[in-house]
Amino acid sequence: QVQLVESGGGLVQAGGSLRLSCAASGSIFHINAMGWYRQAPGKQREPVAVIISGGSTNYADSVKGRFTLSRDNAKNTVYLQMNSLKPEDTAVYYCYVEAVTIVVVTTSLTRDDYWGQGTQVTVSS
Numbered sequence: 001q002v003q004l005v006e007s008g009g010g011l012v013q014a015g016g017s018l019r020l021s022c023a024a025s026g027s028i029f030h031i032n033a034m035g036w037y038r039q040a041p042g043k044q045r046e047p048v049a050v051i052i053s054g055g056s057t058n059y060a061d062s063v064k065g066r067f068t069l070s071r072d073n074a075k076n077t078v079y080l081q082m083n084s085l086k087p088e089d090t091a092v093y094y095c096y097v098e099a100v101t102i103v104v105v106t107t108s109l110t111r112d113d114y115w116g117q118g119t120q121v122t123v124s125s
Contacts, residue, residue, distance in 0.1 A: 001026050001027060002024055002025070002026040002027075002028060002097055002099050002101060002114040003025050003026050004022055004095045004097060004114055005116070006020065006021070006022045006093075006095050006116040006117065006118070007020070007119070008020035008021055008080075008119060009093060009120055009121050010120075010121070011122045011123075012085055014087055014124065015084060015085065017082060017083045017085065019080065019082065020036065020079070020080040020093055020095075020119060020121075021077060021078070021080075022034070022097075022116055023076060023077040024076040024077070024097050024099065025076065026101065027102040027103075028076060028102075029099075029109055030053070031053065031097060032053050032098040032099065032100065032111070033051065033052045033096070033097070034076075034078045034095075034098070035050030035058075035080075035095075036050070036069070036080050036094065036095060037096050038089075038091035038093045039092050039094065039118075040090060043091075045094065046060065047096075048060050048063055048067065048080070049069035049080060050069070051069055051071050057069050063082075066082065066083050066084045067080060067082050068080070068081045068083075069081075078095070085123045087123045089121060090122050091120075091121060092118040092120055093119050093120075093121050094116050094117075094118045096113065096114070096116075097113070097114045098111065098113050099111070
């Protein structure tokens with residue numbers, strides 16, 4: 001199992017900045033991908049930025065040039081720096097991890113997706 005602890009988020013005026021962080025812990029053997037999704041009211045959850053194990057990062061077109069995702073491998077933590085925020089960035093942001101974990105009982109490995117509890121980001125105009 002993997003536990004995700006999110007921090008950051010809040011209320012900010014348009015043009016402002018926020019930083020989200022997400023730390024993963026548990027019986028992690030390897031993290032294949034880690035990043036953030038978001039869900040605005042009445043809309044589907046969408047990917048914002050995800051970094052894969054090879055080191056490349058995929059960004060949603062709507063955030064390119066404004067958001068930066070970074071990862072501290074030693075801490076299994078990702079940081080989403082959000083600059084030049086817009087009202088349309090308002091959403092609940094969810095940390096996402098695709099991880100291979102150790103199943104002690106069977107001495108095997110299993111791959112699963114994990115989600116954080118979500119943190120609200122509100123950008124006022």
